[in-house]
Structure formats: C-alpha cells, structure tokens
Amino acid sequence: MxxxxxxxxxxxxxxxxxxxxxxxxxxxxxxxxxxxxxxxxxxxxxxxxxxxxxxxxxxxxxxxxxxxxxxxxxxxxxxxxxxxxxxxxxxxxxxxxGTGWEVERGRGADVVVVAGGIGLAPLRPAILRIVAARAEYGRVVLLYGARNPEEILYAEEQRTWAARHDIDVEVTVDSGPYGWRGRVGLVTQLIERAAFDAQRALALVCGPEVMMRHSARALVDRGMAPDRVRLSMERNMKCGIGLCGHCQLREFFCCVDGPVLSYDRLVPLLALAEV
Ligand SMILES: Cc1cc2nc3c(=O)[nH]c(=O)nc-3n(C[C@H](O)[C@H](O)[C@H](O)COP(=O)(O)OP(=O)(O)OC[C@H]3O[C@@H](n4cnc5c(N)ncnc54)[C@H](O)[C@@H]3O)c2cc1C
Ligand code: FES
CATH class of the missing domain: 2.40.30.10 (Translation factors)
Structure with a gap:
C-alpha cells in the first residue's frame, strides 16, 4: 500500500x-x-x-x-x-x-472458464492473456450462462474467441424466447459434460455467489483439485486497501486477500449460508 x-x-x-x-x-x-x-x-x-x-x-x-x-x-x-x-x-x-486469476498456473494444462452474467467481465482479461499465448495452454473451455439471450455479455467477442482462438464456447440461458435455438439450463449442467482433463485443469469461476458455489462443487465432483478452482468474490468495499474492514469475510479482507481466492480457502466460508 x-x-x-x-x-x-x-x-x-x-x-x-x-x-x-x-x-x-x-x-x-x-x-x-x-x-x-x-x-x-x-x-x-x-x-x-x-x-x-x-x-x-x-x-x-x-x-x-x-x-x-x-x-x-x-x-x-x-x-x-x-x-x-x-x-x-x-x-x-x-x-x-487485489489478487489476480494467475492464469499462468494453467500453462501446459486445460483451462475451464465458468462465467455467469456480468461475471464474464472480470474474466475477459484472463481470456485475452490466454489468447495471446494460446499455444501454451491445452484445451480452453468457456462455459457461460445468462438469464436470457439479450443479456449475453460480449456475444460477438465470444464468437471470435471460438472461431479464431480455438476456445470451446458453450452458452446456456435460464430462459429462451420462442425461436431461441441455443441451450436452456444451468451453467453447472455444462460443467458435467464439457471436455477437459479435470485431473490437471485450472478453473476460473465468476458470477453470482450461488452459481459459483454450485459450479465449484461440480468442478470438484468432476475430479478437480480444490486449489485449482479459483473464484472471484464480491463484497461491499470502501477503502479497497485493507484498512476499513467493510469487505471482511471471516479472516479474509476481500480487497487484499481477494477478490480471487481458491476454492480450498473458500470452502469453510461458502459452507455458511450467508457470508
Ligand atoms: C471486487 C469487485 C469487483 C466488482 N466488479 C464489478 C464489475 O466489473 N462490474 C459491475 O457492474 N459491478 C462490479 N462489482 C459490483 C459493484 O461494485 C456494485 O454493483 C456497486 O458497488 C453497486 O453500487 P451502487 O451504489 O450503484 O448500488 P447500491 O445502491 O449500493 O446497490 C444496489 C444493489 O446492488 C447490490 N450491491 C451493491 N454492492 C454489491 C456488491 N459488491 N455485490 C453484490 N451486490 C451488491 C445491493 O445490495 C443492491 O441490491 C464488483 C464488486 C466487487 C467487490
Ligand atoms: S474495503 Fe476496506 S478493508 Fe477491504
């Protein structure tokens, strides 16, 4: 500081x-x-x-x-x-x-990016860093969920990532209007069938807290190590530099220890109903 x-x-x-x-x-x-x-x-x-x-x-x-x-x-x-x-x-x-995604820890392995709604915004820099060194990563998968097709963030750029940078982009919406030909359902359902090597992959997850909780559990159920699953937490913040205590999450100050934390560190906190 x-x-x-x-x-x-x-x-x-x-x-x-x-x-x-x-x-x-x-x-x-x-x-x-x-x-x-x-x-x-x-x-x-x-x-x-x-x-x-x-x-x-x-x-x-x-x-x-x-x-x-x-x-x-x-x-x-x-x-x-x-x-x-x-x-x-x-x-x-x-x-x-705050802390970063540490995408470099995914080099040589598969990377799974799981995003809900505006949760794709904090993940975009991580995806752009991977795209810039695409050959250094294995399979890269983006699993994205939005409430409806109109709320899909960076839709055009998602198509570019898929077409030009060999990223498997899977999109689902909670509800689609008549004529929507894409998937309907929860992003966690995409995790169950996505193709990646769970034993070695790195996962980056951002979205509403309930979505992150279920996604992290689904990733671990697929065989991922909890310390390879990284989540970005949101808390009310005032100072941003560890002084005011507004963002405290038990022993963590979300602004300096986070916002990105690994699932193994968050498990005891996410287990509580309201953190
Ligand atoms: C590390 C971090 C990164 C963030 N990144 C983004 C981002 O990239 N883009 C973005 O749009 N927002 C982001 N947010 C959330 C953003 O800070 C809040 O939406 C904002 O503080 C709301 O302030 P407001 O005065 O407009 O609304 P308020 O009047 O304070 O709140 C309006 C509504 O939003 C809810 N709310 C307020 N703050 C938060 C929060 N931190 N988390 C969840 N719900 C909240 C309130 O409960 C209320 O329902 C981030 C938050 C954090 C902690
Ligand atoms: S926002 Fe003040 S301590 Fe984190």
Missing part, C-alpha cells in the same frame, strides 16, 4: 458501448498519461464525482494498459452514474487492487 492508493487519478472516458439493457463498457485514458498496469482479476475503485466510489473489475486487455476498460452494470446510484458516463467525462480511479 502507498499513500497514492488513497488518491484517485483522473481518467477521461474516451469511448462507451452499451452491452446489454443495463450494462455498459467504458474505455478510459489516464489524464497523466501513465498506463495502469494490472493483473487479470484485479479491480479499481471507480469514482463518479458527486455520486460515490465503488469497486469495478478491470475488463480490458492486460497487454494494453494504456486503455482502462471497465464494464458496469447499472444497479444503483453510483453504478448508474458510472455506466451512463459520456465520452469526455472525467472519473476518478484508484488501483489496481
């Missing part, structure tokens, strides 16, 4: 994109010109002046730190101000903070 971790840096919104009805991606450039280096899985504390500051995962390409990419779901007052920020607006950024 350094003193500058408490001081937001100014970033200008240079591009925006509407991903789904309530989710927007922003591209931001640092006013001071200093790139924001980060590890896939890390987050920023993103400040909308006059509205407030919230944790948002970095969803951009780690090989392009000069552009900060963040995908934001509009669920409340602060996320609304951020998600609807227009090109030219200036936001405050602290970070990057």
């Amino acid at each position: 350094s003193a500058t971790d408490m001081l937001p840096r100014g970033f200008r919104v240079i591009a925006t994109r509407r991903d789904t009805h309530d989710t927007h991606s922003l591209e931001l450039a640092p006013l001071d010109g200093e790139p924001l280096d980060f590890e896939p899985g890390q987050f920023t504390m993103l400040l909308a002046f006059g509205a407030g500051e919230v944790p948002i995962s970095i969803s951009g390409d780690p090989a392009r730190p000069e552009v900060l990419h963040q995908t934001i779901r509009d669920v409340g007052s602060v996320s609304h101000a951020l998600a609807t920020a227009a090109p030219g607006a200036v936001l405050g950024v602290r970070g990057a903070f």
